[in-house]
Amino acid sequence: MEKSITKKHPVVRFLSQSFTVLWSDLRFLRRFWKRTLWTSLMTPLLYLLAFGVGIAGMVTMEEGGGSYLAFVIPGIIAITAISTAYNASGNKLSVDKIFYKSFDEVMMAPLSTDAVAFGKGMVGVLRGILACGLFIILGMLMTNDFVVNWPFFAALMLSLLAFSFMGVAVGVIAKTHQDMSTFSSMVIMPMTFLCGTLFDPNIAPQWLQVILYSLPLTHSSTAMRAAVASGDIMWWSLAYMLIFAIICYIIARWQIKKLDF
Amino acid sequence: MNLQLKPVIEIKGLTKRFGKFTAVDNIDMTVNECEIFGFLGPNGAGKSTALRIMTTLSKPTEGQVLISGYDVLKNPLAVKEQIGVVQQVVSFDRDLSLWDNMEMHARMHGFRGREAKEAVRKSLEYAGLLDFANVLSNDLSGGMRRIAQIVRALMHSPKIIFLDEPTTSLDAQTRRKIWSRIRLMREQGSTVILTTHYIEEAEALCDRVAIIHKGKIIAVGTPLELREQVGLWTVEYAAIGSDTEYKHFATEAQAKIFGVSLPDSKHVLKIRPSNLEDVFIEFTGTHVSEPPSGGKSLS
Numbered sequence: 084m085e086k087s088i089t090k091k092h093p094v095v096r097f098l099s100q101s102f103t104v105l106w107s108d109l110r111f112l113r114r115f116w117k118r119t120l121w122t123s124l125m126t127p128l129l130y131l132l133a134f135g136v137g138i139a140g141m142v143t144m145e146e147g148g149g150s151y152l153a154f155v156i157p158g159i160i161a162i163t164a165i166s167t168a169y170n171a172s173g174n175k176l177s178v179d180k181i182f183y184k185s186f187d188e189v190m191m192a193p194l195s196t197d198a199v200a201f202g203k204g205m206v207g208v209l210r211g212i213l214a215c216g217l218f219i220i221l222g223m224l225m226t227n228d229f230v231v232n233w234p235f236f237a238a239l240m241l242s243l244l245a246f247s248f249m250g251v252a253v254g255v256i257a258k259t260h261q262d263m264s265t266f267s268s269m270v271i272m273p274m275t276f277l278c279g280t281l282f283d284p285n286i287a288p289q290w291l292q293v294i295l296y297s298l299p300l301t302h303s304s305t306a307m308r309a310a311v312a313s314g315d316i317m318w319w320s321l322a323y324m325l326i327f328a329i330i331c332y333i334i335a336r337w338q339i340k341k342l343d344f
Numbered sequence: 345m346n347l348q349l350k351p352v353i354e355i356k357g358l359t360k361r362f363g364k365f366t367a368v369d370n371i372d373m374t375v376n377e378c379e380i381f382g383f384l385g386p387n388g389a390g391k392s393t394a395l396r397i398m399t400t401l402s403k404p405t406e407g408q409v410l411i412s413g414y415d416v417l418k419n420p421l422a423v424k425e426q427i428g429v430v431q432q433v434v435s436f437d438r439d440l441s442l443w444d445n446m447e448m449h450a451r452m453h454g455f456r457g458r459e460a461k462e463a464v465r466k467s468l469e470y471a472g473l474l475d476f477a478n479v480l481s482n483d484l485s486g487g488m489r490r491i492a493q494i495v496r497a498l499m500h501s502p503k504i505i506f507l508d509e510p511t512t513s514l515d516a517q518t519r520r521k522i523w524s525r526i527r528l529m530r531e532q533g534s535t536v537i538l539t540t541h542y543i544e545e546a547e548a549l550c551d552r553v554a555i556i557h558k559g560k561i562i563a564v565g566t567p568l569e570l571r572e573q574v575g576l577w578t579v580e581y582a583a584i585g586s587d588t589e590y591k592h593f594a595t596e597a598q599a600k601i602f603g604v605s606l607p608d609s610k611h612v613l614k615i616r617p618s619n620l621e622d623v624f625i626e627f628t629g630t631h632v633s634e635p636p637s638g639g640k641s642l643s
Contacts, residue, residue, distance in 0.1 A: 103448075183435070
């Protein structure tokens with residue numbers, strides 16, 4: 084029953100190995116799909132209740148600017164994308180590495196570093212698609228002003244890729260579960276609130292705008308919002324997120340390659 | 345037993361440092377095909393660290409490790425295709441069932457679809473765990489997980505099998521079952537490298553043993569060769585109220601003569617064949633069960 088998996092075409096081998104890495108997480112999803120979906124949806128639902136329903140009544144939008152609900156839904160979807168993708172990729176990987184030691188088995192298997200990095204990243208993308216997909220349906224049911232199109236999906240996919248690979252990189256670097264929480268508190272949480280998800284970043288002071296526009300989530304939320312509001316394609320933001328996703332992937336791959344147990 | 349002397353593992357000048365602490369200190373050794381080779385030493389001696397380097401999990405600070413001719417640093421993928429590893433710690437995804445953990449392993453080693461399922465079924469059947477296939481691996485007993493880990497590592501028929509403390513904390517019956525499985529692996533053409541701090545295990549299983557202490561290999565040979573180095577017979581004797589002393593002799597007759605020649609203040613406790621514990625104490629001055637002083641426990 085001896086197998087050799089190095090004789091396939093490189094692209095086929097990469098895709099096959101990436102799917103293999105993803106496979107265990109698909110089995111996890113299949114076993115715990117209800118719990119996983121509810122966990123992913125709880126935070127955005129609370130944001131929607133607090134900002135979309137609660138605060139929306141107190142906010143007056145500029146004339147022709149649509150409802151605050153339609154304004155805030157793309158922002159909440161951006162938050163869902165970042166938190167679901169980052170947590171799904173990063174937390175599971177860090178648990179597998181630190182507590183279960185099952186990541187050791189992946190590292191000792193004849194799988195390429197690229198396939199491990201990509202496969203682990205796809206967990207976050209997949210769970211992000213599920214959570215954001217449900218939220219998009221909910222948003223469309225709540226307001227007629229929220230209409231999605233391909234630039235919106237492009238921004239969403241790039242966000243999921245970027246933050247999934249960020250999760251992989253942090254999950255590999257983290258030596259304790261506390262490291263994951265620290266990164267989440269110091270980087271993910273501030274981005275969630277500040278990156279134009281719940282307000283227009285252009286109303287911030289100039290110096291703060293410089294900081295905000297250097298953060299990927301600002302580009303994610305503004306690109307999604309522009310797509311929904313007017314169908315505009317924010318090429319610069321899409322390019323920024325693509326570059327950010329590639330950098331995160333390279334860091335994740337590099338960290339996996341230099342892992343020393 | 346017909347030992348072939350074709351080397352499958354060649355280690356030259358292997359050193360691993362963690363900061364100022366040297367876990368593995370300039371090791372040179374060779375393991376031959378179809379051999380059961382044991383690393384014997386206390387916790388923290390550097391056995392597991394050496395094994396982690398051979399299995400590509402850790403990187404050497406200095407030196408070279410060749411597995412079937414492939415360098416662990418330059419060609420890790422080729423090395424990984426040759427090996428099966430049973431780690432000291434349980435390495436199952438505890439959120440998945442036993443079956444899913446096994447199928448994940450099959451898939452990572454190139455099995456697909458029905459072939460993967462058949463390989464898993466055979467492995468679990470052999471281990472007597474088929475009835476527990478759908479149980480979360482977290483809910484299995486320690487012995488079940490250990491046996492499952494071993495059959496998982498063998499599923500892809502690796503040429504070289506690494507076992508890190510394979511029987512630690514197992515009951516005697518399970519330990520014997522695992523020993524017979526290890527012997528079967530060798531008979532089927534695999535090379536087995538295991539670490540242990542159990543003297544009985546090293547003597548019962550290993551064709552050759554490397555005694556490792558504070559990161560250095562201090563002796564290598566068959567259990568008989570190592571015992572011959574200190575003497576095949578041991579006299580345990582003591583004066584009243586003092587610690588037991590040991591003296592080793594080449595023959596039983598010499599040991600008995602020493603026993604009767606002891607002064608009245610000392611008396612013989614036991615005359616017995618020497619074992620690897622005696623070898624270890626003779627070379628290191630400590631027992632295998634004692635961690636080395638000043639060392640950081642790595643196991």
